[in-house]
Amino acid sequence: MRKTSARAPHAAGGERVLILSAGVGAGHNSAAAAVQQECAGRADIAEVQVLDVLEVSSPLYRALLGKGYFVLVEGLPWLVEWGYDMSDPPFRRRGPIDPWTRANAVPVINAIKRFRPTAIVCTHFLPAQLLAALLLRGVTHAKTAVVTTDYDFQGLWLPGAFHSLFVAREEARVELMALGLPPDRVAATGIPIAKHLDVVPSRDPNEPPMLLISAGASGSDYAVSVVRQTMHMRSAFTATIVCGRNEALRHRMEELVAPAGDRYRVLGFTEDMPQLLRQADLFVGKPGGLTASECMAAGLPMVLVNPIPGQEVRNGDYLMEQGAAVRCNTGATIGWKIDELLREPGRLQQMQAAARSVGRPGAAADVLTGLLDGPSRPLIVTRAAQKTILAESGQRVVATDLTGPSALVRLIDSAEKSTVALLQAAELDDLRKRYKTANGDLVLRRGQAHVWLGREGRRLLSALLLGDKALPVRIEE
Template sequence: MPTRVLILSASVGSGHKAAAAAIEQAFQRYPEFEVINQDALLHTSRIYQVAATDAYFALVKENPWSVGWLYDYNDEPFKNERGLSRVLNMLNGQPLVKLIEDYHPNIIICTHFMPAGIAAQLLLEERINSRLGIVTTDYDFQGMWLSRSFNHYFVALDEARALLASFGVDDERITVSGIPVTSLLSEPFDCNGVYERYNLQADLPVLLVSAGALGGGPALEIVEQIMGMKTPVQTIVVCGRNQPLRQAVTTMTAAKAEHFRVLGFTNEMPDLMRAATLFVGKPGGLSTAECMAAGLPMVVIDPIPGQEERNSDHLLENGAAIRCRDLPVLGFKIDQVLQEPGRLEGLRAGTQRLARPDAARVVIETLLNDTTSPYVFDREQRRRIIAVSRGKTEPELVVPPPPDTVILYDDETGVLLGTITPTQMKFLDTYLVEEHSDDETYYLDEPTLDYLIEQHPDPELLTVLRSILRTRTHVEIRFVLP
């Protein structure tokens, strides 16, 4: 019987499904495996589907600030797996539960946290015996992705791995794979052929403006800014499935039609990305990962608060993008990138720090070689992880100084100078002068040390005092009593 693989995504935006499709595509190298790729959202109740898609996109369009609030609110680990939330997820996901149980996969790969949570619950209840791999699809790790049971996590950045490690996840169960992207970005590429197909000039920069698969965002304002640029450029505007937008852009650019190519939905984005000079658009997880794999720097526009804001932060930190917060200066900012010597080359170098074109292959090979049993967070571990996510440190992790130790600091710089015993502190109290009763410092210099030597301190105290003056001529010592 062939090894059965179930890939589960969710059509909340296009990124989760695109990552799942990339993994399915990479499985073509393994014909001995039986692979099914399903949109988990289609196997939930109609109410759940509306809440996860229509309501979400309405918030993005009308109240984007609320999306950021929801992102932060749900950033706490296990929030969607507690009490009523877990019950509602399981009830709304009963068709998905049936799909998983009927198929009984050997391996489950989830590119969205909703099916990951349901699969984890089935593992905990021992209703399935599968390896569960969870593949995140943004550069940041949101707490909702953390499941109570799993085999392996696949994240985009070392920083995400460090966060999971801070939660206590075993490093061997975390792989920095990157976000899975289509293998077309790694196939041989004929740049001249793309230029010829779209009638582009090889000596002019190419801007690739993306309004997303659904054709949203401030595309008209972006095009207006590009039309006013000083640098001669060629622009490809991808309007997705928004035909009215495509018509509006075509009308707007009619006077400069030789410099614009206005497209609807296209399957040629991998070629267009590799032929372009700059990408102008929103930093969705998959769009960003594809640009990085293509070596294409980004001009970030209007990121959705939450995951896109954080994606933007990582792009900027790695020098792979610029961000335009005010559309009236977009043309000016792109002009700067194209005209400043070395600026574009620096951005391209930044993309290489984030590029992971083989992410899908890494996911597959890691899971195929994974022989571990599913890991389960117990109640105490979950409690600790939640505390850490809130910025709280477990009391037992704070190691107090020994009860018989007096700690000495440089009062001006806060530098630790050493430790002495209460008996040694009593000696200093006897022979050094306090300026007032609440004084917590003592002045020490060479003459003072000579005076103390005449009073016959014990050798260990003398060693500490000499070491303090080894790199300084004087110091005001602050002491902290046990």
């Protein structure tokens, strides 16, 4: 997916925004499209391009990361959960990108060089990790944002260099603060979703509740069992079943619900989902990050079925905690559970109010504003600091409790007042030997001999200075 949109002549000389995604599921690309849509409404953006990094990689790499993931979800869900937990600690891998990923990244790097972006938004962790290496190597000086697409924060999304990190909820931001990340570089904006200004809520309180059932595109027996169980419900209701592009699944559903008359409506792929979300009273399906965000923005509570282990289970936990969802752990009780929900006076209305309180329809706008109006210099997390963050995440230690050489220290740009580096206290000693001023602050200088971390230190200094000869910084221990 490569889409480029040029703006009107008055935008010439404005920002050039590159949005990098990865087609592992639809959510990451949907978030990218939402940010692109928001770019169209800003006069300060001259051109925007969206690139799915898997589409320009090798077929084998694309198949293993894209299709391979869903093969595991269907056949070995326990392995997916194990992999999620194993990759959850931040900075588990602190070395350079592996050779295979580096080879497949060449087309992405070439695209960045051709487009010459002034700002880059990453809606998947693969390009986010790549951009961290490019910032340190000086390949790009574009402002870079990492935009997470699930409600819980997962460690793979934390790169060693970035300008802004946008998470889905405040608890994720608090988690990153506890690990030592500076508050001026992390914001809880929600997950970017598309705007639908022509859609108005149209729930009719005099009609029976409408269920919106997302059957998914896999065609699995689980989706059929969900619908079959709703046919045993005693409550009055209507249902719209969306099967996506899976025609075989659509035909199965049509045959299944035919005896129920006009109570059920079966759809394939539809562009009317925004309207359906606002017409429905209850959503039945999987809690993907984008799906859940769209439901919450529409004030639509969810009945969660068959979540993917890892991120979708955690999404569901959050929604249930907020009172905006219930979960069915077995297909045999889905009809009964929905029945109980609908029959309890006021329960559905309470869940709808909870969903509206969770919704963040303006997330895409907040992401763009936060990035473009944010610091011009990146935040660099040294490998030593990454080691500290990994260790404290495993021991559940809050960063402010750390003492000694491995404690974390921040360098603050004296002019912009933004945090530009996160390092270990032991590294600060080396900096002070070379760059300390009379008042105890530091002035990092280009071309001056330094001993800090060898080649990595030189890259860090280059990334922080950008085109300047010197950078006064303040120490925050």
